[in-house]
Amino acid sequence: MGDSVLSQEIAIGYGTTEKSGLYAVVTAVNAVMAAGAKSVGARVRIECPEGTEKARIYGMMKPIRAFCRGEGITLIEDGIRISPAVSRAVTVAAAAGVKERDKEVKEPGPGQDILLTSWVGLGGTVQALWERREELEKRFPPGFLRQAGEMEAGLFAGREAALAWEWGASYVQAVGEGGVKAALWEMAKVLECGVDVDLKALPIRQETVEICEYLGLNPYQLSSTGGLLITAPEGEALAGKLAAAGIPAAVVGTLTDNNDKILRSGEEVQYLDRPAPDEIRKIYT
Numbered sequence: 001m002g003d004s005v006l007s008q009e010i011a012i013g014y015g016t017t018e019k020s021g022l023y024a025v026v027t028a029v030n031a032v033m034a035a036g037a038k039s040v041g042a043r044v045r046i047e048c049p050e051g052t053e054k055a056r057i058y059g060m061m062k063p064i065r066a067f068c069r070g071e072g073i074t075l076i077e078d079g080i081r082i083s084p085a086v087s088r089a090v091t092v093a094a095a096a097g098v099k100e101r102d103k104e105v106k107e108p109g110p111g112q113d114i115l116l117t118s119w120v121g122l123g124g125t126v127q128a129l130w131e132r133r134e135e136l137e138k139r140f141p142p143g144f145l146r147q148a149g150e151m152e153a154g155l156f157a158g159r160e161a162a163l164a165w166e167w168g169a170s171y172v173q174a175v176g177e178g179g180v181k182a183a184l185w186e187m188a189k190v191l192e193c194g195v196d197v198d199l200k201a202l203p204i205r206q207e208t209v210e211i212c213e214y215l216g217l218n219p220y221q222l223s224s225t226g227g228l229l230i231t232a233p234e235g236e237a238l239a240g241k242l243a244a245a246g247i248p249a250a251v252v253g254t255l256t257d258n259n260d261k262i263l264r265s266g267e268e269v270q271y272l273d274r275p276a277p278d279e280i281r282k283i284y285t
Contacts, residue, residue, distance in 0.1 A: 007035040008096035011176065014088055014284060017130040018056065021046055021091035022063040023123065026155050027176045027225045028095035029073060033158045034174040034228055036165055037097025041074035047083045047090045060089065071158060088284065106233055108171040108191050110257035113235025116227060117160050117242065117249045119151070120180050120204040121212065123225030124280045126152045128211055131283055139214055148207035154226045160247050164230050167241045175227035181220050181263075182275035183229050188261050191231070195272075197253030199265040217279040231255060 009031035013024030025042055032040055044064060048057055057080050068075040073095075129136065129148055136145060157174060164172050171191060175183040180202060188195045204219060212219045232238045235251040242249035256262075261272035 007032045007037040007099050008094065010092065010094045013091040013093065014281075015127065015131055016088055018059040019063050019130055020089055020127075021060040021093075022067055023127060023155070023225065024091040024093040025064050025067065025095070027123070027174070027223075028093040029071075030157045030161070030174040030225060031176065032095045032097045034161045034172045036099040036161070036172070038099065040095060040097035041076065042068060042093055042095045043076040043078050045078040045092045046080045047086050048080065049086050049088060050082055050084050052082065052089070060091070067156070071156065105165070106170045108193070108231040108255065110193055110255050112170060112231045112233050112255045113251050114187075114195060114197060114253040114255060115230040115232065115235050115239055115249050116175070116180065116202060116252050117157070117164075117230065117247055118154055118175075118203075118224070118227035119208065119248065120202050120227070121208040121219035121222040121224055122151050122154055122205075122227055123176070124179070124217065124219070124222035124278070125205075125208045125211055126155060127223065127280050128215060128217075128283055132215065136211065136214075140210070144207065144210075148211065151205070151207070151226075157226055157228055160228055160242070163242065163245060163247070164228065164238065168234060168238050169230045169232050171231040173229045175224040175229055177223055177278045178275040179219070179221045179224050179278065180227070180229075181272060183224070183227075185261060185272050185275050187229050187231075188259075188272075191255065194256035194258040194260040194262070195253055196256050196260070196262045197264065199263050201250055201252040203248060203250050212279075215283060217282060219279075221276050222279040
């Protein structure tokens with residue numbers, strides 16, 4: 001083990017439901033825990049539009065408090081404000097934690113496998129369910145929406161991150177705003193490597209496919225809070241261990257020794273563009 005370093009992240013959540021603030025907190029916490037941080041704390045500020053009922057305002061803090069209490073996260077409440085500058089609730093969540101530099105961890109580099117845990121667009125699918133529930137109930141049967149709703153249990157990825165590091169990961173990054181495409185771009189930038197990814201290998205649930213098709217969203221550019229991008233010298237072995245622990249994981253590509261950011265779909269090859277705005281924003285317009 002080496003020196004201790006501080007890892008920190010800020011996430012912003014928008015929405016009209018009581019859980020919209022929770023989403024921002026989980027996204028920020030996932031990011032610092034993916035970096036290997038422990039003893040995590042979170043600071044939360046919520047701004048609501050004028051006319052928001054007090055019950056709704058304080059209701060937004062309940063799931064945040066419950067989450068932090070259940071996961072042992074120190075929570076600092078930075079206040080709830082009424083602001084004429086916002087048209088819907090805005091939650092700003094900052095998370096930080098201390099991690100140890102582990103000299104035994106192999107450095108990520110060309111030739112290593114890229115894994116994705118969880119599913120493409122998981123977080124955005126959950127957000128769509130929260131924000132467009134009544135509309136979706138008119139389009140999809142109850143059983144379908146019930147299965148989609150079960151995805152909410154996968155938003156927090158703290159356990160997944162800890163096990164990935166323990167079992168041989170060389171790099172772990174939370175997938176959040178902008179979806180898996182944005183995360184792959186960011187990973188390539190941070191590691192100064194190229195990526196070569198099989199689009200068809202990226203795991204995606206049918207519920208996400210159908211909800212995105214109905215709402216006109218691109219799932220690969222949709223918030224994927226709950227997922228992790230992982231690099232490892234022995235990707236298949238790590239994916240097997242994670243799967244045995246009940247964590248969906250798949251090898252989806254490799255790191256390369258150039259700057260190309262490639263997505264393959266059969267014989268079709270496309271290059272990743274700079275991250276676009278998260279598709280979830282479309283449901284608020």
